[in-house]
Amino acid sequence: MAMSSSVVFFCAGSLYGIYVAQNYNVPDVAKLFKTVVLMARIYEESYRKRPPRDDDSSGRG
16 A cells, blocks of 8 residues: 555656646756855855964074
């Protein structure tokens, strides 16, 4: 019983997804994900802490 109801729900969901994809402007999730990852990488690189410099101007040594 559980197997047949799972199959019915899967088929109904697939058909609904196909209908929505054909009749509405659904964004491309893969392209959206790549854009978000790129924006996060740019944000992280621009706000990253700089490593301390090894200056010999500290007067020690």
